[in-house]
Amino acid sequence: MCGICCVVNLTASQCVLQKHVREKLRNRGPDCSQDITDMVLDPSYSCLFSAHVLHMRGVLTPQPLQDKDGNILLWNGEVFGGLTVGAEDNDTKVVLHHLSLCRSPSDVLSVLSQVKGPWAIIYYRKAEHCIWFGRDFFGRRSLLWSSGPEECSFTLTSVSSCLPDSDSAYWQEVPAVGVYSLDLKKCSYNRSLKLELYPWVYIGDEPPNDFTCEGLPSSVSMVMNDSGLLLNFPVPSMNTSLTAATPNDKPNQTSQTSPDDLKVFLKSTEKREMVRNLIDVLSEAVRRRVQCLPYQLKLTEEPNDDEAQVAILFSGGIDSMILAVLADRHIPADRPIDLLNVAFKLQESKINPGSTKKGQTNKRQHASADIAQSDQVKSNCFNVPDRITGRAGLQELKNLSPARKWNFVEINVTQEELKEMREKHISHLVHPLDTVLDDSIGCAVWFAARGTGIISEGTEQRRHTSTAKVVLTGIGADEQLAGYSRHRVRFKTSGLKGLVKELAMELGRISSRNLGRDDRIIGDHGKEARFPYLDEDVVSFLNSLPVWEKADLCLPRGIGEKLLLRLAAVELGLGPSAVLPKRAMQFGSRIAKLENRHEKASDKCKRLVTS
Structure with missing residues (x-):
């Protein structure tokens, strides 16, 4: 993973990267930092390319990476499929190799369409005076843009700042609707910034007739590319079938649920095969994300039994439990796995x-x-709901894999520390998002990903800071398998048809609602967020299924939502965690209880405004 940035000036004057932005980029990539400048006199423009690398794969490769023709690549991503990347290869070099062979815009789009994995890219083709940039179709890596008020400057960056005396008001997330190109030669002559969009579309679909972009800086214009070129989604469109087959057996609809209620479904050979297919594709997604990591110790050092390379944002709920079980399959048995469990201090008046x-x-x-x-x-x-379920989940994992060292890291946050870290770090990382929900989740994820807490061993406790560079998160499961309470509301009011529309909307907006923010938050610790539930093959499998195979919201909570995933949990040997109802992180960690209870999640959050 990297912190990447490009500053463009439509004059020959020197480009400058703001100090506070550079500092936050360096947090994302502490292993290597480098700048490259390019200045063209006719037409007149200048560029600054800045990259800060977190070494994850192959040989440490400094960025920006430049080929023999002067083309420059800034790559913040991971190639998990589509292009061939060997275990010892560096994917940045592989991507630049393929891009260097391109002779036309369609060739560039063809390369990017093949990549399976999260990415954000800035690619400068010197001979054509053109910058290509964009994010993968889910927006799993952050990329922001801003422009100067006089239409002569343009900045792309992984992370920005919300300092009141800066140009922070102009920062927006680059919409993950396609790839963009900026012809610097034309822009310099016209003294105006105009982007061309190459949109993502499903195979066989027509491109949109028009496109409006709410996140576009005011001094920048954008048009659909006039060549009709597109990027093909690497996943099929969602199955929208509405005729559900009636199951032969359903568990008794009582207030109490147990794993035995789920085992009824597994009597069906067809259902069991579907569950095993989900386990296979999800297991492979986890394998890709936990293997081929750089060895973190020098040859002269003895391995530390406490140092994990992989951590999991862990609540003990079904999403994180399944990730833990599958990670256990693919990480060497003698290496620990960090389970990061965050709790915000309850007020003493609320403790009995x-x-x-x-x-x-x-x-x-x-x-x-x-x-x-x-x-x-x-x-x-600190005995918040996620702490209680987390400890219970830890015991289940120990029962399933007693030889594994599971580091259950209790991350305890006081209101004083929350206030301090929000002002110093978190508000800038959440920016330009600004709602109460962004604040709550952003703060919870930042403290969890930092990984500094306590491990209890019997009656003893010791301090622990996670060394893991990879952080697995369960985001994407609820959006695809109807895990949120709003899905039940929509199903109750609009039936299967309404639920299908709701799920399609969830997946379509996940880039702007969650992923860019979470990438910025986790990346601030020099760690990389990885999302197995949003692996292209996992999404393709789930999109191929009709909605009633993924969830049955006629069934009670803890069973019907994410039904297919719950069945997978039982098949993997999990017990009580398989039937835990969904609890949002802001409530499970109790951060929502620390603030104004009368706030709505969609309200603008005044706490994110820095002084």
């Missing part, structure tokens, strides 16, 4: 420490009771 025994009238007894009560309150103040 229990009462002392009747008849304790002695002052010494009262003093002892007060101390015991104080200790209990102190230990209970």
